[in-house]
Amino acid sequence: MGVRVATLADVARRAGVSTATASRIINGSSKPVTDELRARVLAAVAELRYVPNAHAQMLARSNRNAVGVLVHDVSDPYFAEITRGLQRVATAHGRLVIICNTFREPARELEYIDLLHAHQVAAIVVAGSGYLSSDDETELHDRMAAFETTGGRIAVIGRHSHTSDAVLPANEEGGFLAGEHLFELGHTAVGVIAGPAALTTTADRLAGLHRAAAAHSRTLTVVHADFTRDGGEAAAAALLAEHPELTAVAALNDSMAVGALAAMRTCGRNLSVVGFDDMPIARDVTPALTSVRLPLTRLGERAMELALTPPPDSTPRAEHIPAELIRRESTWPLPGPR
Amino acid sequence: MGVRVATLADVARRAGVSTATASRIINGSSKPVTDELRARVLAAVAELRYVPNAHAQMLARSNRNAVGVLVHDVSDPYFAEITRGLQRVATAHGRLVIICNTFREPARELEYIDLLHAHQVAAIVVAGSGYLSSDDETELHDRMAAFETTGGRIAVIGRHSHTSDAVLPANEEGGFLAGEHLFELGHTAVGVIAGPAALTTTADRLAGLHRAAAAHSRTLTVVHADFTRDGGEAAAAALLAEHPELTAVAALNDSMAVGALAAMRTCGRNLSVVGFDDMPIARDVTPALTSVRLPLTRLGERAMELALTPPPDSTPRAEHIPAELIRRESTWPLPGPR
DNA sequence: CGGTAACAGGAAAGCGCTTACCTCAAGGTT
C-alpha cells in the first residue's frame, strides 16, 4: 500500500528541470520553451507514467471543472433519459459529471449538495420533483443558497425556485391533456394511479387531471402508488377490484401504466389506459401505450445548458417544456373496447 | 464571480482558535477539546456556512474516497441495471461514485481512465465488454496498469484480465442455452441478430450459439446490429426479408429482441424469438420474451465488492456469474406457432 | 561597444487543509 506516486517534482528531477518548467510544458502553457527541454520532460512523463494529481491542480488553480447531478435513481428509465441529456451537454463542454442517487430521500439530497459543494463543482443540477413538505424544501434551499454564494451555479428540473434557474416540464398541462383525452373519448368513470403523494410531480399531474375532470363535471378515483411498474400493477389490481365501474385509467407515469396493463391482463379486464412520459417502452407493449410525452432528454440538455451558462442578469431563468399527447392503441372511445 | 469562499482559517479566526483546533473539532478527531471551544467553532461553521474544500482535504490526507465507473451508456437499461448494483454497494461503503459514459469509444475510455486516475479514485470499475481490436485493449491495459501501480484497484465486468479482478457473465454458456433451447424446440433454420462485431460480448454469445448449432449439426444465419431496439428492428426486417425459411431468431440482447418483435409485427410473420439479459421489459412485451437471464444488478454489486476489497493475495480474482434461460411466450415448438 | 529588449528558465509563494510536534499549566508523585 505504501506506493509512491510519481509527482511533478519527480518528473522535473528526472528531466533535469524545475517544476515550473515541467508544469508549463505539461499544461501547454503559452510560455516559450526549447524543444530540447520539452522533449526531455515529455519523455520523463511517459517513463514515470506520470498523471497529474487533479486535487492539487484544483487547489492551485482554484477553478472548477466538474458538475454534479442529483437524481432520484439513474437506473429508473425516467431519470436515465434526463441524465442522458445532461451528460451530452456536460461532455460537450468538457465537464466531468458526478451523478448522485438520492433514492427519493430528502436527507440524502442535502448530504449530496454539501458533498458536491465540498468538491467545488461548477454547477449542480437537481433533477426530480420536489417534496411538498416545506421543511425539507427550505432546508434544501438553504444549502443551495450557500452553494450559490460561493459562485456555484444551480439548475433545477421540475421544481419551482425563485433563486435558481429552472426547467419546468408541463406537468399540470400534461395531466390536463391526459384527462381531456379520456373524457373526450366518452369515458365518465376514470381512475388514476398516482405517484407518491409527497412529490410535486404527482401533485401537478393530478391537478391537471382534476382540472380536466372539473371541466367535464366528473370526479376521479385516485389511488397512490410509487411510480414503479410493480407498484402500478398492485395499485391497478386493487383499483379494478374495488371499482368495477371504471372504463379508463390514467397512470401518472409509463412504468405504472405498464403495470396496469399487466393487472388488466391478469384479471381479464380491458380499460383504456393513458400513461405519462412516453418512455421508449410505451410503443413496445401491447396495446401500445397512449402517453403524455415529456421530452426528457431535452429537459436534461436545457437544464445543463442553463447550469453551465452564467445568467444574463441575476434574475433566475425559468424555461417551460411543453407536453404533448401521443395517441396509440391503449385508449379508445367508450362504447366497447377495440 | 470574485466570491471569497469561507475557509478553515476564517472559521478559526471567527471562533478565536487555531486552524488546528478548528480542524480537529470539525472532523471529530480523537483529541480532547473543551465544550466551550467546540461550541464556538461549530457556531462559526454554521454562521459562515463553511463547507470544507474536499480537494484540500484529499491533498492533505492523501486518502482516496471516490470510485470511478466506466460504462458504455448509463441510460442503456443494460448498464443502468449494472450501475444500480455498483451504486448500491459503493454507497454502502460510503464512497462517492463518478460515472463516466464512454459511448463505446475506446478513446474516451482511455481518457476517462486517466481522468479518474488524476482524481485519485480508490478504484475503477470498467463495465461493458472489451474490444476485439488488440491495439485498444493493450493500450487500455497499459493505462490500467499505471493506475494500479499507484495503489488503485480495478475490477472489470465482462472482459478477461490477468491483471485485475474480473466478474464474468456466462456469455458463452448463455448463447449455448439460447441455441439449445431453439434447437430442442425443433427449429432448424435459426437467425441471429448479433451486436457490434468488435465487442467481446457479441463474440462470446455468438460462440455459444455456434456451439449449440454445431451440436445439432446446424448452421446459423447471422446479421449484425448495434444492440439498440431500432437497430434490432432494422436488422430483423432485413433478415426476415432475405431469409423466408427462418422459423426462429436469437437476438443477442433484449432491446434488439423487442425490435425484432416489432419487425415481425410489421411484416406479419411470426417466428420464435429468444432474447438476452432478461431486462425488465422482457415480461411486458407481447409475446412475453423468452430470454437468457444475466443477473445484472448482481454483476454490478460483485464487481464493486471486488473493487473495494483488497485482494487476499496478488493474484487477480475472477468470478463467474451463471446465466439462466427464462422461458416465456415468445418461443414455441416448430410445428405451427401458438 | 555599452545598453537594453526579448527570451528561457528557476525560485518560491501560495491554494486550504491535516497532523506531527511543541508549549504551557495544572495536578500528582515521592
Place this chain on the structure above:
DNA sequence: AACCTTGAGGTAAGCGCTTTCCTGTTACCG
C-alpha cells in the same frame, strides 16, 4: 519541593501543483 504526567491548544511543515516575479543569457540597436 523538585519532578513528571497529562490535558488542551497552538505552530508550522507539508500534500502536489500553478504562477508571479526574478535572474541570467543572448541578440539587437544606435
